[in-house]
Amino acid sequence: MDDLGYGDMSAYEAGLLETPNMDLLANGGVKFTAGYASSATCSPSRYALLTGTYPWRNKDAKILPGTAPLLIGTSEMTIPKMLKGEGYATAVVGKWHLGLGAGSVNWNEKVSPGPNEVGFDYSYIMAATQDRVPTVYLENGLVEGLDPNDPIEVNYDKNFDGEPTGKENPEMLKMKWHHGHNNSIVNGIPRIGFMKGGEKAKWVDEDMADHFLEKAQAYVKEKKDQPFFLYYALQQPHVPRTPHPRFEGKSGMGPRGDVILEADWCVGQFMETLEQEGLLENTLVIFSSDNGPVLNDGYYDDAEEKVGDHTPSGQFRGGKYSLFEAGTRVPFISYWKGKVKSGTTDAMVSQIDIFNSLAAIAGSEVRTADGEDFSGLFLGIADKGRESLILEATSRTAFRKGDWVLIPPYKGPAANKMVKIELGNDADFQLYDLSTDIGQQNNLAKENPEKLKELLEDFIAIRGESFGSTEALELK
Incomplete structure (x- = not known):
């Protein structure tokens, strides 16, 4: 899905x-x-x-x-x-x-x-x-x-002459656009990109x-x-x-x-x-x-x-x-x-x-x-899964090992205001223990530096040192 x-x-x-x-x-x-x-x-x-x-x-x-x-x-x-x-x-x-x-x-x-x-x-x-x-x-x-x-004909940079758009022809829409989706209209719905x-x-x-x-x-x-x-x-x-x-x-x-x-x-x-x-x-x-x-x-x-x-x-x-x-x-x-x-x-x-x-x-x-x-x-005949996993979101990566999740520092807004979702960006390291904090509300990075260092080293061993966090490299 x-x-x-x-x-x-x-x-x-x-x-x-x-x-x-x-x-x-x-x-x-x-x-x-x-x-x-x-x-x-x-x-x-x-x-x-x-x-x-x-x-x-x-x-x-x-x-x-x-x-x-x-x-x-x-x-x-x-x-x-x-x-x-x-x-x-x-x-x-x-x-x-x-x-x-x-x-x-x-x-x-x-x-x-x-x-x-x-x-x-x-x-x-x-x-x-x-x-x-x-x-x-x-x-x-x-x-x-x-x-x-x-x-x-398709173009993602400019419209074709005479073709209506969601931005310029709102009277043609059965679904209104909120952000980003205001180009060619198909079936009464404005899309991303231009088509003729x-x-x-x-x-x-x-x-x-x-x-x-x-x-x-x-x-x-x-x-x-x-x-x-x-x-x-x-x-x-x-x-x-x-x-x-x-x-x-x-x-x-x-x-x-x-x-x-x-x-x-x-x-x-x-x-x-x-x-x-x-x-x-x-x-x-x-x-x-x-x-x-x-x-x-x-x-x-x-x-x-x-x-x-x-x-x-x-x-x-x-x-x-x-x-x-x-x-x-x-x-x-x-x-x-x-x-x-x-x-x-x-x-x-x-x-x-x-x-x-x-x-x-x-x-x-x-x-x-x-x-x-x-x-x-x-097949339902085993019970052991992964020990660790790298997770990704718009080119940023985080690391889960056991019940612990490490999110390195990333620049950028804390939330995408258009979609009203927290992105995980923060100036500091984030460390969460999912066994006691499934909702990731309690950042344990400062009070558990040894666990942070352990996860960071394992993370870098897989991901390499180019994951976008200079602070992380300094800690290492």
Whole structure:
């Protein structure tokens, strides 16, 4: 999922939303309470998920514009490449946001390189993410439904003559922009970036969840008689939040709550398809989110006004973009009917470990350097997780070891005022003991210098000395 917080799932016993289909996975599988995305933002997180590599090792692993080149190198090992080596068919359906092409992209021809060049036999994706142009779907690199007489043009620097924008034509909007999202208007919604043409190819936002679900279901039915790997990347609850009319108003929390309920329904429908096709007892399902939650992420959609007592971040501090726990600690579940021993574990695991764990389960000898093999954890037959983990948020990094979290000094604002989330920046070191302070309210750096020094040395041993904190180097 996309921007789903730890507290947005009822199985995690936080928040007020009811997510029965997601909960079935959590209650029938292994529910990780210390499962992490590698990054607090989407593109770096997805890069790490598919490559099993820390995103800070790739200088380009940042939130990408819609015209960014492919972030994953075509020579890099990926989960789908590894599984293809073991005889699996591979596919991605849904959000991509890992760049496309090698530079300037012509959207009117086959766009390459893309998912198909990094291991996916089949790809059906949105070009970037739903708040950025071009607002079209691509199937195996080709824009779906494109009229050659109405070619697509995209520019992230300047508008095309005569094209309306959210900033200049507010009367055309059905969803108002709050910050950043005031360029080309598609489906009454202003986006980031400028687009001209491709009218017949443009998606209808309200139908997107159904559309991706149908593609995922069709793939399962097509490949049911052979081993397959499907990366089903739902777009909810990322902005713009546009629930299908079936779900509009159902949560009482505005569009954000509604699209989470919509996604929960999609999960239920997808699992039902696995069952109907006789695949439920022969399929490992891993469910998670790319980063923590955010309420107002660029549009006026009542997310802040109607959240009420719901707590998207659960008991954790921060959210999307943040080095605090809520930025990267997310729902994380492994489910395999009849094979996974169900239960809850507080063992620490990261999405970068999915690569090595799947490799072990599939019988591949390929491994990544940053990931670990926790196949036993995913199957519910082991209880030991990571000893340490580096966490990332907008190129800044922090370090968790055992129950301790170290956040080095970073310049910059303490909070992003636009989205109202604490970022974790501070002029001083921060040190938290999660065993007694899960909400990270009590900074123990000054009163526990020995623990601070221990974590800092371990952190630098992995991260190197170029993580942006001169004070840290002086302490060392």
